[in-house]
Amino acid sequence: NTAETIKLDKSVELVIASCGMTSNTKDVVADVRKLKEMKPEQFDTIVKQYLQVVKEGRKALENGDFDAVGSYMNQNHKLLQEITVSNETLDNMVQLALNAGALGAKVTGTGRGGNMIALTPGKPLQDAVAKALEDQKYRVWKTVIGV
Template identity: 35%
Template sequence: MKELGIGYAHGKIILMGEHAVVHGLPAISLPFYGAYVKTTVSKTDSVSTIHCSYFDGLLTEVPSELQGISILIETTLKYINKSNSSIHVDIESTLPANRGLGSSAAVSVSVVRGVIAAFGVELSEDELIELVNVAENIHHLNPSGLDVNTVIADLPLYFRRNHEKRHLPLKLKGYLVVADTGELGSTREAVADFAGKLHDNTDMISRMNRIGVLTDETLLNLYTGDMSKVGKAMLETHAILRDFSVSNDTLDRFVEIAMQYGALGAKLTGSGQGGCMIALAKDEESAETIALKLRESGAHQTWFYNLEGNINE
């Protein structure tokens, strides 16, 4: 039996379909290797403890932000018949939290992987997803499942809640620039705000359905390699999300700057109201220019995503 278990998980980028995916419409997402979460689990003879960037102490005394992880650890130990075992859980992350990059799902996945590795247990993908959803249902209001499924995926994903999950072996010419505004977003609040706009409002329901149409059009354009049309769909989607009040001034400004300096398209990514945006660039040189201008305009950090081979840089 192993005395030490290590679990890793990467983040996610939503290319198209955020928020609408919660309501059964399609989304396209990408695994984001530019940042990651690492969880190290060691067995101990005393009580269970946890260490991360903002808490170090007993698992039974975690703050509210970690309640989901605490329950997830207990649930995972029970699931593998190790409820009476005590462990120390150490979580390290380079993935910024509350930025729409799948941090909560990545932490949960890495924690489960670390726990089962410590005890030499293997789980199926479905079992892993079921366990991670214990925490996701606590952290978020009505999670679609997109984050978890993308965090455990190695390829881009076309996803419809409770309907379809298809991996996309795409090799495209172009880059995505990911830019962090440095402003915290709240998935729970943004999802609630989006849903509130739909209540008895046929116009907003139609606007949401348009996101679904744009997502399906984008899937076809990704296969044909028409990146100009992909970019236009991204820009239109951002405008719709802005109407739903899930963008903000910084995200709107970053989208405008990206377009000013040659982006084919740009939009917020994730839940919005802060967090990150993405911009589609035709080549590496264009991506470098866009990233530089975004950093000069206040972006806390930028990453490149090479769409040819799905490589993060």
């Protein structure tokens, strides 16, 4: 997998928050591999769904359809939960962001620690989601991607 730059015609605000825990990438990968070996059909179904979510999410992002992007982020998070990459703290953070109005939120990075990212178009929404997470003592960063 290689990273690609996607040109956006409009900018959008994001909130990134740390759960304050780290995880060992090697352990996470080993556990996912174990799941693949124990339940290959289920794992293959999840991978197919994941690839479709990524493909459709990219299209939505390129088209500036942030409602759809948020929906695909939420679907992606559910798939990551199924392969045990999330944890209770990250799931709670995602739910906090969604409850505060984020269009989508998901684990980012290795998982089981680290960060979540939330799609928060507009400065007022970004501020509201950031505050909801900060009120629970999570470390938060606000950023903008796009033009």
